[in-house]
Structures are given as C-alpha cells and as structure tokens.
Amino acid sequence: MAYFRAVDPFPLESADQNKLHEFYEYLAADRLVTTCCGSCRRLAWPPRGFCPECLSDHFEWVDLPHEGTVHGFSIQETGLPAGFRAPVVFAIVTVGGLRIFGPVVGADPVALRVGDTVRFAPIRVADDSKGLARHLVAFAPGARPA
Amino acid sequence: MRKVALVGAGVTRFGVRKASYRDLVWEAGKACFDSAPAVRPRDLEGLVVGSVMPERTAFQSHISSMAAEALGITPSALSARTEHMCASGTVGIRYAYAFIAAGLADLVMVLGVEKLNQPAADEAILNMGTGVDRDWEACYGLTAPPCFALAAQKHMARYGTTEEQLALVGVKNHAHATRNPNAHFQKGATLEQVMGSRMIASPLRLFMCSPITDGAAAVILASEDRARDLTDRPVWIRGTGQALDGFTLTSLHEDYAHWPAMKRAAESAYRMAGIGPADVDLAEVHDCFAIAEIIAYEELGFCEKGEGGGFVAKGRSDYGGEVVVNPRGGLMGCGHPLGATGVAQAAEVYAQLRAEAGPRQVPDARIGLAHNNSGMGEHVVMIYGREAA
Ligand SMILES: [Zn+2]
Numbered sequence: 046m047a048y049f050r051a052v053d054p055f056p057l058e059s060a061d062q063n064k065l066h067e068f069y070e071y072l073a074a075d076r077l078v079t080t081c082c083g084s085c086r087r088l089a090w091p092p093r094g095f096c097p098e099c100l101s102d103h104f105e106w107v108d109l110p111h112e113g114t115v116h117g118f119s120i121q122e123t124g125l126p127a128g129f130r131a132p133v134v135f136a137i138v139t140v141g142g143l144r145i146f147g148p149v150v151g152a153d154p155v156a157l158r159v160g161d162t163v164r165f166a167p168i169r170v171a172d173d174s175k176g177l178a179r180h181l182v183a184f185a186p187g188a189r190p191a
Numbered sequence: 192m193r194k195v196a197l198v199g200a201g202v203t204r205f206g207v208r209k210a211s212y213r214d215l216v217w218e219a220g221k222a223c224f225d226s227a228p229a230v231r232p233r234d235l236e237g238l239v240v241g242s243v244m245p246e247r248t249a250f251q252s253h254i255s256s257m258a259a260e261a262l263g264i265t266p267s268a269l270s271a272r273t274e275h276m277c278a279s280g281t282v283g284i285r286y287a288y289a290f291i292a293a294g295l296a297d298l299v300m301v302l303g304v305e306k307l308n309q310p311a312a313d314e315a316i317l318n319m320g321t322g323v324d325r326d327w328e329a330c331y332g333l334t335a336p337p338c339f340a341l342a343a344q345k346h347m348a349r350y351g352t353t354e355e356q357l358a359l360v361g362v363k364n365h366a367h368a369t370r371n372p373n374a375h376f377q378k379g380a381t382l383e384q385v386m387g388s389r390m391i392a393s394p395l396r397l398f399m400c401s402p403i404t405d406g407a408a409a410v411i412l413a414s415e416d417r418a419r420d421l422t423d424r425p426v427w428i429r430g431t432g433q434a435l436d437g438f439t440l441t442s443l444h445e446d447y448a449h450w451p452a453m454k455r456a457a458e459s460a461y462r463m464a465g466i467g468p469a470d471v472d473l474a475e476v477h478d479c480f481a482i483a484e485i486i487a488y489e490e491l492g493f494c495e496k497g498e499g500g501g502f503v504a505k506g507r508s509d510y511g512g513e514v515v516v517n518p519r520g521g522l523m524g525c526g527h528p529l530g531a532t533g534v535a536q537a538a539e540v541y542a543q544l545r546a547e548a549g550p551r552q553v554p555d556a557r558i559g560l561a562h563n564n565s566g567m568g569e570h571v572v573m574i575y576g577r578e579a580a
Contacts, residue, residue: 122390
C-alpha cells in the first residue's frame with residue numbers, strides 16, 4: 046500500500062489534521078457519536094462544524110445507539126476501487142432517527158434484508174502516513190450482545 | 192438577456208484510447224473547428240473546460256490555460272474550468288451561455304475532456320471515488336454503482352419495474368451506438384447478453400452500466416449576431432435549469448427512486464424555453480445506469496412516476512415512439528468520459544437539430560433536451576431549439 050501513503054481515500058483523523066478528531070477518538074474507543082448543536086439542539090449526521098439552522102458553531106458530542114435498522118443496502122460484487130475487496134455490502138442504516146451510511150461487515154449477503162437489525166462495529170483501516178491508527182464507522186449483522 | 196446559439200461541435204472517438212489527455216484536447220478541438228469553417232482559434236474570446244479529475248489521471252491542473260494554449264486560443268473575456276463530477280460538461284456550457292447572454296463575451300468554446308483509463312484498472316475506479324464524500328463514503332470504497340443499485344431496487348419494489356425493463360434500456364442504447372462511429376461500443380447487445388452479463392451491484396449488470404471511457408468533445412457558443420454571421424443553421428439554447436437535493440447518499444430523499452432535483456431542474460428549463468415535455472423530439476439523458484434513464488423519463492415528464500419501465504419496454508423512447516432518448520447511444524453505448532459527456536450530448540443535439548445525424552437522424556427534430564446528473568441528487572437540464580423562440 047506504499048503507493049497510497051500521500052493521498053488515499055481514508056480521512057485524516059488526527060488532531061493536527063481534523064477539527065472533528067474527537068469523533069475518531071470516540072470511534073477508536075468503540076463509541077458512536079455525532080454533533081448536537083449547542084444552541085438549537087439539532088442532531089446532525091454526518092457531524093458538522095457549524096449549524097446551518099442557527100449558525101452556531103458551539104456543538105457537543107452525543108452518543109448514538111449501538112443498534113440500527115437497515116433502510117436499504119446494495120452489494121457490489123465486482124469493480125471495487127484499488128485497495129478494496131469484493132463483495133462489499135453498502136448499507137444505509139437508521140440509527141436513532143438518523144440515516145448513516147456504512148458497510149455491513151461479516152454479513153451473509155443472501156440472508157440480509159431491509160429492516161434487519163445491525164449493530165455498530167467500527168473497523169480499523171490503513172494507518173495514516175505518520176503511522177497513526179485510523180478507524181471508520183461500520184456495522185455487523187444482528188443485535189448487540191447483552 | 193441576449194440569445195445564444197451553438198455554431199460548431201466536434202467529438203473524439205470515445206473508448207479505451209491510446210492517447211494522452213492533451214491528445215484528446217487536440218482531437219476534440221480540431222473536430223470542432225473543422226465543423227465551423229468560419230471560426231478560427233484566434234477568433235474565440237473564451238474557453239471553458241469541463242474536466243473532473245486530471246489531477247489524479249494526468250497530474251495536471253490549470254486545465255483551461257493548458258487547453259487554450261494547445262488549441263491556439265488566447266482568451267480575452269473568459270477562461271475557466273468547471274468541475275461538477277459527471278455534469279461538468281453541461282455546467283461548463285451554462286457558464287459560457289451566461290457570459291454570452293449577459294454580453295460579457297460573443298464567442299466561446301466549451302470543451303469537455305477526460306482520460307479515465309489508467310495502466311492499473313482498479314486505480315481508474317479508485318479515482319472515481321473522488322466524486323463521493325471522502326470522509327463518509329469514499330473511505331469504504333463507494334463509487335456510483337451501489338448508489339444507483341439502491342434506486343433500482345426501490346423502483347422495482349415500489350412500481351414493479353423488472354430486470355428485463357432495465358435490460359431493455361441497455362439493448363436500446365447499445366443498438367443506437369451501432370450507428371455512432373464515435374461510440375465506445377458499436378456491436379450492439381441482445382436482451383440475453385444484457386441479462387446474462389456479470390453482476391456489478393444487484394440488480395445492475397455490466398451492460399446496464401456505463402463503462403470507464405476516455406474522450407473529449409467541444410462546442411462553440413455564439414451571441415445571436417455572431418451566430419447568424421457564422422452559420423445559416425445555428426442551434427439555439429432555449430432553456431436551462433440546475434437543481435441539487437444533496438451531496439451524500441444519506442442527505443437525499445429517503446426514497447432513492449425519487450429524484451426531486453431532476454424534476455425541478457427540468458421545470459426551470461421548460462419554463463424558460465416556453466415548452467413542455469411533449470414538445471421534445473429527442474433527449475440526451477444521463478443513462479450512467481439503466482435505472483437512471485428510467486427515472487429520467489418520469490422526472491423529465493415524458494411519462495408518469497412509476498411508468499418508466501413500461502415506457503422503454505413499449506418502445507416509447509425509441510425511434511417511432513414519443514421521444515427518441517439517447518440517439519447517439521447514451522453513456523452506456525458511447526461511454527462516459529465524465530467532463531466530456533455533457534459536451535458530447537450538446538454536440539449530438541447540434542447534429543440532430545441541423546439534420547446532420549446521418550443514420551441516427553431523428554426525423555424532423557426541432558427540440559432537443561440534454562440532461563446530466565452528478566450522482567442521484569444533482570441535475571442539469573438544457574433545452575435546444577432549431578428556432579430561436
Ligand atoms: Zn443550531
């Protein structure tokens with residue numbers, strides 16, 4: 046993967062590259078959070094730097110549920126970009142009233158249905174060019190074990 | 192506002208080209224100048240280049256100046272690049288149109304160009320990921336097929352659209368491409384071949400998708416006075432519209448088969464042109480995937496919502512039907528060199544409305560519509576006419 050070190054498709058997540066770095070720090074700690082506007086209390090997905098409704102840039106991180114419902118999904122079987130292996134189950138998952146995009150990892154594509162419950166299961170992707178770990182939101186089939 | 196017309200158009204051969212980015216610029220520019228003998232490069236006051244990812248595919252930015260120099264154009268009024276993913280070419284035409292309509296220029300070329308194929312095929316696909324949100328989508332390997340698959344699934348579930356109807360869009364556009372010597376694919380495809388081609392993202396199979404294509408196209412836009420001097424058959428821009436629902440998948444309408452921005456863009460263009468969907472003789476629509484053409488029939492008003500599958504199956508979008516959709520072969524048959532697509536659509540409308548489209552001529556074509564989208568939530572519509580109004 047040496048070729049991709051300079052500009053790859055994964056976000057730069059660290060504090061010196063990204064004002065939303067706390068999102069990724071929570072992700073590494075197995076927490077799914079998003080921004081809640083400190084002024085009008087609107088919840089956003091994806092997280093935002095300022096609120097387009099009231100223009101406040103004061104926001105708080107709030108935890109989202111770790112279970113969601115599959116709103117729609119599609120399985121790509123061929124033609125994935127360099128660095129990604131087919132098949133990938135791309136899903137829109139409803140979590141706490143928000144629509145969140147992410148892969149369902151470890152799903153049996155034949156068995157997955159719209160309306161199924163999936164659970165938050167973050168994944169680790171390629172480290173950044175300084176060797177710092179990077180994580181992304183993802184889901185796994187089934188409810189969260191109690 | 193002043194009236195604006197197309198007075199020249201040229202297209203390169205589309206395909207997996209043994210040519211550099213600059214080679215494609217040269218080819219399209221020469222083809223366009225050859226079509227307009229009264230215009231020389233030094234006459235042009237402006238150049239707009241629609242191009243999406245030359246930084247990744249050709250290690251080149253500063254595109255409009257590079258292309259101007261290659262073509263011998265020295266812009267005195269307008270020089271710009273437009274990047275709007277798959278709609279970049281049509282967005283460029285709108286820029287040039289607005290400049291000329293406002294009186295800021297009289298004669299401007301719009302050139303669209305893309306060199307998508309790379310020595311490593313999976314890198315070409317990786318580059319397509321730059322068109323979706325890096326932080327929330329591209330980082331998972333998302334490109335267009337799974338997005339449009341969501342729309343296809345929803346359309347099938349809600350309206351009973353069938354895989355065969357999706358395949359018939361591919362059959363029609365591949366058949367049209369056999370009459371286009373510049374198309375990426377010229378062999379046609381039977382229903383069995385389309386239905387049996389490999390699955391990309393269910394239910395979209397290979398021959399229901401546009402390929403990775405290199406190519407370029409150019410058109411020349413002129414103010415009314417200049418247009419009448421330069422040609423006896425200018426093709427007039429009668430209306431245009433653009434509308435956006437959102438960028439990321441999760442910001443779009445939760446019914447992925449419902450594309451409200453396309454309807455709004457079309458309504459703006461129809462209103463400006465003073466016509467309705469029934470007046471359109473041919474339409475170049477953005478069939479990046481078969482489902483996109485079916486939804487386009489509906490959102491452009493050629494049929495009711497949900498009837499798009501039957502519209503193609505009954506031949507209503509083919510020669511002899513109500514509106515000939517994608518006579519040059521569409522993105523599926525011609526290929527989709529992103530920035531070049533919208534300009535190539537304009538070039539096709541130019542040929543059709545001048546009755547110069549040869550074996551694919553739509554009889555007595557008077558009104559042509561062109562539609563580009565950038566993903567499912569962003570749409571641009573142009574309406575062209577043989578008469579100025
Ligand atoms: Zn707010």
